[in-house]
Amino acid sequence: MGALLVWVLRKWMPITAARGWLLSIFPLMSLGLLGRAWWLVEDKYLSWSWAWVPAANLNISFYYDALSALFGLMVAGIGVLILIYGGYYFADDKDANRFFAYLLLFMGMMLGVVVAGDLITMFLFWEGTSITSFLLVAYKYKYESARKGAFKALFITGGGGIALLAGSLFLGHIAGGYDFKTIFSQAEVIQQHELYWVVLGLIAFGAFTKSAQVPAHIWLPAAMSAPTPASAYLHSATMVKAGIYLLARLNPALGGTESWFWLLSTVGLVTMVTGAYWGIQQDDLKGLLAYSTISQLGVLTFLIGQETEIAFKALVIGVIAHALFKSALFMCAGIIDHETGTRLLSRLGGLRQSMPITFVVVVMAGLSLAGSPPMFGFLAKETLLATAVHPTLSTATSWLFVLAIVVAAAFKLVQAGLVIVDVFMGEPRDKGVKGHEAPWGMVMAPLLPALASMGVGLLPNTAIVATFFGKAAEAAYGDKVKVSLALWTGINIPLLLSMGAITAGLILFSQRSWLIKREERWSFNRVYDGVLGGMDRLAFWATRTQTGYLRHYLAVMMVAMWVLVLLLWRFDWPTLAPFELFDDTRLEFDLIRLVSLVTIVAAAVTTIVLKRDFGAILALGAVGLSVAVYMAVEPAPDVALVQIVVDLLATVILVLALDRLPREQRRAAQTLQSQISWLRAGIATGGGLLVAGMSYMALSTRPRVSLVTPYYEQSAKALTGASDIVGAVIVDFRALDTLIEITVFSLAGIGVFTLFRWAARKHGDHEAAVANRMEPSLAALMQFSIGERPVSAYLQAVVTMVLPVALVIGGIHMLYGHEQPGDGFTAGVIISLAIGLWYVVFGFRETRRRLWWLRPHGFISLGVLLVIVTGLISMGVEGYFLASVDFGKMIGLPLPEGMKFSSGFLFEVAIASAVVGGVSLILDTLGRPAALAVQIHRAAQAEFDEAEKMDSQ
């Protein structure tokens, strides 16, 4: 809980002064709070939960017990030191605020991981650590190695994160909940479940990638391109321990089985030995430490795999011991790098004189790494060896384990020797490398954990620490664990083995020139590169399938639809309607329908047959009108009305668009028609057959009982005062739909406008470049219609009258929308049609000049705003948005029968307004004469130039 509060606060803390000492307050605070919280809980646990998505049974919850406390205190404690250290490391870097922000964010995420109370919360924080770690590794993003290393880390740990999520979902499903309490109580069920191995595999994979187990370890050395404070913190003490924490946390639920034992032991041991061996081969000091970390993580994984009390004792000691000495060593590596400018072992040497304190620190931490007394690392190794020789294992495996541990311990001693001797003793290998001591605060940071490393081993009064460790180990083990921290336990097998390991290590170290090769070897990086390269190639081939030809896409879609239909159909016919052509009771209706269907199809075929585009567009209009006839006999008068007017409008728009295409282009395109493509015909026939069949099945088999329609029919009059049920559905029952619809329609208008005016201008399309910069004197030239032909005055007179008539018709439609066919859509489109006629007859300029009040954007905003305002007012009256209210009745307006001043009426007005706005935008843009405009613009420009010339003379 305490950590949480700090975490929340910390996220919002401004990182201004951002220097180590100041910022270390935050981890210090959480350190104090975590400690305090631990003191409060003692051997119980704290948990807290908040329902996040109750429907999906997802919570944000936290769980704090001894194991959490162990890791949490470690994260916060090392965090304090790292921030102080980082303050010095970045002392002269103004840009480092970013680094500290990332580091604090990471710290919060890491604390989140260890106090998370369920798998989902844990996953969130887990991914958070992956991402913040990516940011930290890529901090020096100008270097390619940093970018590559960061990507590698994110790729591998992110992949592990996905596995963890999948595993968590399985686990939560089996256990019946995601929180740890539930999971622990279901341990038996989980282990007996048939999907146990899936859960185990996925979760272990997630943990292994995070904790850099072989073969996923390759990201850790690559991540060494991070600034050293980050490496010291993330890649030694904290982030890589997240996987260990996860395994330890779930051990009571998942552990104890044969597969658990073998999986963790094998991976752990392999990682331990290979990490220790490769560590020796490194030239880079940080690389050496990274491999040594990998080795130690292998040890910890191995320990969790064991099902003995002493293993968990070894685990907690190992975690803390490693965190202490490894962070100290990393910080020292950073100091050496910082003060000498290099961290290559082949260049360093003899720094003992120039950097005495660092030397002392490295010796202490290095001895701990080597596992020699009296350091904490010795204790860790002792307990580890004790685990391996524990009598519960079979003899053969036991000896294999022991051998592996001894070998690894010997290698580690060599590593420690390299760090201590090769860096500080002797003479510098490269004479140019000279060091001097770092500021005291920077040295103090690694000194503290190094001292602690020794202190835990030496100080006599360690009962409190031992109890705490014991509790943490119990939480992971699931049973009582007694931890004693005595260094001397008498002469026993572990001690003898330890001696053997030290001796072997010393011998190896003296022969190191033979052992160390430092050359390019085969590694799992090749696999990684191969996988990435393969993905690139796959993506390349996948994009090759995009031919760019519409017919190919449509063909694929049609075939896919056929396959889907055949698959889902499974060769059993649903019971179809009786096979009869006509229904006797409505014979006259059916005859009209038949006629309209025949006209529809005939007109549609005509659009193909006709050679000229203009003719095809007219035939298209005929299709639309025939559809309207079919609608009228449905009987659906409202729909038929809208269909008629929209069809006319669409024809007008198409003609306008046709006019804008250059004539020679059109002619060239028309000649293409004569070629009949069999592919095209095949696709069309296939699609048509499919749709016909599907329609037949759908129309004849679906239950002819609607769920909502009866409700609309009964309550239309009562609730909205509308006789026209369709109208009531549109403006009242489904008013929100309609609001969205008119918005979409208006957006279409704005989209056309934008496409032509701005997008086109940006790309230098000539006709769009001509804006409204006409001289008024040129208006006389404008008595041309579209197509630049003069129009007879009689026609002009008629057209002039059409607009007011259309306005009146539209008004009636709006007023009586609830009582008779027609509504706001129809009204809007009728008015728009009249305007469209003006564009056709008078031409663009003249229309714009005479209809000065026609402001498309204004109409659109008026429409949308009116709906919202009406909706809000009726919410004030009725209590919900877009309620139906009869305002006329409310304020007592005397209105004739059938005419209403209601929210419905206002809605109709709004629809009409938005439609008029949208359509006139489209007309305005498409109706802008291209060639003529250019011509006139040039004329105007010439006139203007002439005037300029006159002026200058």
Next chain:
Amino acid sequence: MVLLTSIGIGMLFGVAIYQMLQRNVIRSAIGIILLGNAINLFLLAAGSQNGLVPAYDKAKDVMPDALPQAFVLTAIVISMGGVAVILAMLYIVSARYGTGDLDEINGLKH
């Protein structure tokens, strides 16, 4: 009638697809409008009742289903907006490439 309607819708759909596949820009636009008509017809025919009189309150006889009618009404208007946008895009693209032949417009492919 169900059978005849289905055949009609299917044929209209087939013609629409054929037109959409034409290389001529304007024919493609025609195809899209035809497709919209076919779909609207289908929706309307799929209403739950076969009406004899329009859907009005206190109608004397069987009413057609009002809900698909409302949907189709909305769809008609929306599809006109969509057609306008598609036309604008077709026009812009074909103007930039200086051709009305869709097959020659392939600069977006790579």
